[in-house]
Amino acid sequence: MNRFLVSIFLLVISVSSCTESIQPEKFDLKSLPKEFSHLTETDTGLVVYNSCDAGNLLISLKEDSQLLLHGQQEDYSFEIVSAHKLRNDTIQVATKWLESQESEVFHFHWLDKAKGLIKVITKNSNRFTLNFTFVDDQFLDNFKTYNQPCTEC
Numbered sequence: 729m730n731r732f733l734v735s736i737f738l739l740v741i742s743v744s745s746c747t748e749s750i751q752p753e754k755f756d757l758k759s760l761p762k763e764f765s766h767l768t769e770t771d772t773g774l775v776v777y778n779s780c781d782a783g784n785l786l787i788s789l790k791e792d793s794q795l796l797l798h799g800q801q802e803d804y805s806f807e808i809v810s811a812h813k814l815r816n817d818t819i820q821v822a823t824k825w826l827e828s829q830e831s832e833v834f835h836f837h838w839l840d841k842a843k844g845l846i847k848v849i850t851k852n853s854n855r856f857t858l859n860f861t862f863v864d865d866q867f868l869d870n871f872k873t874y875n876q877p878c879t880e881c
Contacts, residue, residue, distance in 0.1 A: 752812035755819050760836065762789050764846065764862035765799075767871060774861065776873040780881040787848065787862060795823055795834065797858075806832065817841075843867060 766785035768777035786799035797804040806823035839845040844864030
């Protein structure tokens with residue numbers, strides 16, 4: 729009976745230590761780049777595509793705890809509520825819309841830190857899903873930029 733109790737005790741301790749290690753840790757957004765530009769997948773690879781009628785989607789992390797989706801026809805502002813680092817080099821940023829107070833969670837997953845490539849995924853309450861590759865603006869020159877001619881719009 730003593731061995732059984734000792735075994736259960738050891739099992740409980742090992743399980744509790746495992747669950748503690750997978751808890752997300754707070755993340756300081758100051759260590760994340762401040763500006764990201766959307767990259768478009770083409771037959772020849774990733775490019776910065778500026779459409780003539782909407783521009784290119786940009787993400788900005790502002791010092792005043794705001795996340796902005798902008799650069800296209802409409803801009804969206806979010807207040808950053810918290811940020812946590814998850815497994816697999818993913819940063820989870822909990823936000824709320826400034827206009828409506830609805831919450832939305834953004835996941836920033838590094839694809840290649842050395843090249844500044846990051847995947848941003850979010851789904852809002854209207855079922856709009858953002859699942860795009862972005863590049864840290866410091867690495868923008870590594871990608872060809874295509875400006876769509878106004879005559880195509």
